[in-house]
Amino acid sequence: MDVKKITHQKLSLLLADFQICRNCRVVDRDQGRIRYGHKCGTCETPGEGGLMYFEVSILVLIDLMQEAFHTPGGYRQGRDRSIREAHNVSVVLFFCSLREILLNWLIEHLCWAQKIPRPVYERLFADSNTYALRQNNLLPSLTGKKWKVLAAQESRSSKLDYIELDEFMRKTVDARNKFMHEGKRWGIDRTLAEGCIDHIWPLLNFYVALHNRYVHPLHFAKSKP
Numbered sequence: 001m002d003v004k005k006i007t008h009q010k011l012s013l014l015l016a017d018f019q020i021c022r023n024c025r026v027v028d029r030d031q032g033r034i035r036y037g038h039k040c041g042t043c044e045t046p047g048e049g050g051l052m053y054f055e056v057s058i059l060v061l062i063d064l065m066q067e068a069f070h071t072p073g074g075y076r077q078g079r080d081r082s083i084r085e086a087h088n089v090s091v092v093l094f095f096c097s098l099r100e101i102l103l104n105w106l107i108e109h110l111c112w113a114q115k116i117p118r119p120v121y122e123r124l125f126a127d128s129n130t131y132a133l134r135q136n137n138l139l140p141s142l143t144g145k146k147w148k149v150l151a152a153q154e155s156r157s158s159k160l161d162y163i164e165l166d167e168f169m170r171k172t173v174d175a176r177n178k179f180m181h182e183g184k185r186w187g188i189d190r191t192l193a194e195g196c197i198d199h200i201w202p203l204l205n206f207y208v209a210l211h212n213r214y215v216h217p218l219h220f221a222k223s224k225p
């Protein structure tokens with residue numbers, strides 16, 4: 001399935017439809033969870049209706065990326081080059097925001113699972129006030145592993161290549177920074193915008209994998225009688 005061709009269905013509904021068990025907090029795509037009484041495949045507790053894992057801002061960003069990507073000026077050849085490029089810039093900026101919100105979302109769940117008191121969690125967040133600090137300091141302190149090790153570890157147990165995802169994200173952020181801080185737009189083109197759309201799926205799956213490895217087991221252990 002080429003998600004770049006999908007225009008009549010919201011990409012968020014297609015790609016980010018992960019559900020979370022209210023009991024053991026495993027995240028999966030079992031849509032049966034939306035039915036009351038449906039048993040969780042992991043902890044076997046009857047559910048009380050579906051609960052989307054990703055917060056609304058994540059879904060909104062995915063739909064904004066899709067909308068910008070398919071806005072007519074975004075791919076029309078010739079006439080208005082600046083409009084075409086502007087839409088590519090929007091896709092890239094939204095993708096970079098998506099990666100930041102996903103990291104924050106995971107850190108929030110990690111702190112909750114580890115029973116870190118709210119004021120402490122807020123101070124940790126305030127102290128690590130950039131994406132780089134959160135990725136390279138805060139996340140390793142909560143998981144015990146560095147970012148690159150996490151990417152390699154999850155790649156080994158998935159068909160998706162999270163090392164390639166990490167490389168793509170770095171290239172994208174570099175292009176974003178050159179645009180934001182130096183006004184250089186040449187690094188952002190249609191190919192990069194296409195790459196952003198293609199990488200939504202591995203990006204979401206990477207964070208679900210980290211959640212299931214570092215957040216879910218803590219809740220699961222607690223949920224056992």
Ligand SMILES: [Zn+2]
Pocket residue numbers: 021022023024025026040041042043044045
């Ligand atoms: Zn469960």
